[in-house]
Amino acid sequence: MGKIRVIQYGVGPIGAGMVRLMLSKPAIQIVGAIDVDPKKVGRDLGTVANAGRELGVKISSDANAVLRAGADVVVHTTLSHLKSVSGQLTDCLNAGLHVVSTCEELSYPFRKHPELSQQLDEVAREHKVVLLGTGVNPGFVLDKLILTLAAACQNVTHASGHRIVNASQRRQPLQAKIGSGMTVEEFHAQVKAGVIKHHGLPESVGMVADGLGLEVAKIEEVIEPVIAKERVKTDYFDVPAGKVVGVRQVAHGFSAAGKVNVDLKLEMYLGAPDSVDTVSITGTPDLTLTVPGGTHGDLATAAITVNCIPALFEMRPGLRTSKDTPMCYFPGIA
Amino acid sequence: MGKIRVIQYGVGPIGAGMVRLMLSKPAIQIVGAIDVDPKKVGRDLGTVANAGRELGVKISSDANAVLRAGADVVVHTTLSHLKSVSGQLTDCLNAGLHVVSTCEELSYPFRKHPELSQQLDEVAREHKVVLLGTGVNPGFVLDKLILTLAAACQNVTHASGHRIVNASQRRQPLQAKIGSGMTVEEFHAQVKAGVIKHHGLPESVGMVADGLGLEVAKIEEVIEPVIAKERVKTDYFDVPAGKVVGVRQVAHGFSAAGKVNVDLKLEMYLGAPDSVDTVSITGTPDLTLTVPGGTHGDLATAAITVNCIPALFEMRPGLRTSKDTPMCYFPGIA
Incomplete structure (x- = not known):
């Protein structure tokens, strides 16, 4: 198996933490980054994420161009409300990519957003990919x-x-x-x-x-x-x-x-x-x-999200949650 | 989804505990029982397992006849050593049935029995079923x-x-x-x-x-x-x-x-x-x-094994362990 090609969607403080953690996993190759902030667009992801070095990956605001350039997984860290991100998530799924997202309402969306949950599930299953909402809280400590x-x-x-x-x-x-x-x-x-x-x-x-x-x-x-x-x-x-x-x-x-x-x-x-x-x-x-x-909030949010990446390839396609995920550490073996 | 049809393979103290627990799960129907003990063969499973009532399921020593009569899952509780049970497990898999087993050496067999692990994995994948080794210890507390x-x-x-x-x-x-x-x-x-x-x-x-x-x-x-x-x-x-x-x-x-x-x-x-x-x-x-x-040993052994039954239908076919299983409680909703 080759490296897992990952796109970072959202390069705020949480997304930057994901990027730094992913750089410690030899099995992961970061191939793209998306953010709408004009102060970040066009700059190198490593610089913006305080990774200590340039990564040769430019942050782009053109989500669909990045999503269609060839990848396996999207790490999605933008907003807390599902309605605000469902378009972003749908774009990722339509590009045939697995998605792991820290959107809090996606951690278990079936009660608050039954129709949207069903739509996202259908798009994911249609493209045979997994859309996973997770994180430390919600997603781990209290569930x-x-x-x-x-x-x-x-x-x-x-x-x-x-x-x-x-x-x-x-x-x-x-x-x-x-x-x-x-x-x-x-x-x-x-x-x-x-x-x-x-x-x-x-x-x-x-x-x-x-x-x-x-x-x-x-x-x-x-x-x-x-x-x-x-x-x-x-x-x-x-x-x-x-x-x-x-x-x-x-x-x-x-x-x-x-x-x-x-x-x-x-x-x-x-x-x-x-x-x-x-x-x-x-x-x-x-x-x-x-x-x-x-459980340390800042460290664990990035840890749980990145550690779930291998499970995306094991789970049944569709909209999934921490409940369905065999959580483990991601040793990062290539 | 109809009821999950289960065969109990091994009606010793552990297997009897599984049977009593499964009777509390409305989603499960026990359809067969296998044991070689002459004192048990031919008797009703409910009587032998101290379930408080007859179940209309006779314990049989003819494993293949029971396995081929129509079921979904085998709960396997016979012996601790993998070599002693690999024939039993292979029979179950060849009948196209998912298996969850408390055989301790099956809980993570890849180091001690690499060839046997590979054989069992291949048979399970060939029949598109899951063979899962689990339990409380090994399988939960210390792993x-x-x-x-x-x-x-x-x-x-x-x-x-x-x-x-x-x-x-x-x-x-x-x-x-x-x-x-x-x-x-x-x-x-x-x-x-x-x-x-x-x-x-x-x-x-x-x-x-x-x-x-x-x-x-x-x-x-x-x-x-x-x-x-x-x-x-x-x-x-x-x-x-x-x-x-x-x-x-x-x-x-x-x-x-x-x-x-x-x-x-x-x-x-x-x-x-x-x-x-x-x-x-x-x-x-x-x-x-x-x-x-x-974690209470006696209660948890049966609990973990029976609670894993729904996950058998979600996991990728093959030889799997607790590591791969999204462990949860089995509410037993039909």
Whole structure:
């Protein structure tokens, strides 16, 4: 087998991380790059992605020209909403390419976008390629780990997941993004404006519910501020008691009768306890799994996406998710 | 899709557990049963498997007659050594049936039995069916969980797994099987005779090494007794200090240069600390995952095997392992 020829679609911070990681995999050859940002178009991908060297691949805004020039896989990292990217994804599939995408709504799109999901599935199957939505969250911590653990259960009646991220140790943009230092009013305004929001929790609830056969007729999501009980100081913020140090986002999956069958909670705030991911299943037997220290968000997003590339060639064509993927590390053997 | 028609091949304690579990899955219909034990042949499967009712399925010793009568999947639970079961497996594949088997050496057979693996793979592919070796250990705790966790890593340089089972709370046969109450000499004689031995640790090392691209040129396995430091008492055994309370089995995977790249340890003894499964990866980033309380061996063996049945219809035909399987719970929706 020759090298896997990959096109990077979207060269923002996430896409740049994918590029740097792919350069460590001898089995991958990056053959093209797409971005619409005029500051990036025409420049070398290696330069823009901070890869430390030029790659001889120019970033182009002409998606179809790049997609039709000969490749195997598209790594797609542009936007969070499926409607915004379905045209891009369809172009990739129509070019006969496998796609792995970090679009959060693609991680389990069947409930929110049933018709669009069906259309994308049909285009992928028509071209005998795989369209895979994945990532660390959604796509791994609060869904795939639950499904994997449940493989050891004879019966399952409830599932939950809880991700705590102590944001004190994280980079400045993340600390800002979760509302650090805001008043409660400012926080709620930012939530209302859609600025403070982790995308993908309802998608994770859907994947868990369907994977475990748990009835979920309604999914409710709540985003609330975590308030400093005392002053919290980091390298970037100095938050007095009473102001916001971060976010708590919860999604519940209810049965028609109102029973909570799936509940997922994501907490990211300054001064949180040690980061940890915990998933629990009620069933025969009850089982709990923890990742002490938590799964590193930035590293894992790129890792999971790139590690899924070999599986694209193994899976049944169509629209697939983490649920269908035999996740593993990609050693990068050529 | 109609019901999945399953044949149970082997109706010992493990196979009986599979049968009872499958009866809770509405999507499964048990259509046949094979066993050579004269005490079981001709009797109803439900009676022999303690299912609480008759199933209208007679246990037969005529494997080929049962396999050719019309089915989709064989659940195979007979022996641990691949050479002892390769004829049985070949019969199943030649009948055009998918097979999921708990044969420990089938969980990752490529290193110990390269030619036999290739033959079985060819027969499976010829008939466009999947032959899957799986189980809880080998097949899940000390291999699949490591590979799944590694999906979140950008780079991996070492992997380890450690399963501790506090045997004090387990059933009598398990306490006896691990050498409880023996002298050290008796224990070593039982190891030499192959009686005290967990099968599958080298297979797990192989799966982890190949899945993570870690060089393992040689696998060494050691079985040693755990000695009581003070008197240990359970419902079934009363072991004085100095005698055996259980077993510690370790497998190391060495590179050609002698570096340990994979190490797996299984400890089962009376009076052990709380049961726990822990797997760790050294890489970018380091990651650890724990299952506090451990994965219940008896329940999980049947669970994982039966839960893998839907994946048989999704995977590429051929000889496959847990590594290739998108493990999930089988809700049993018809």
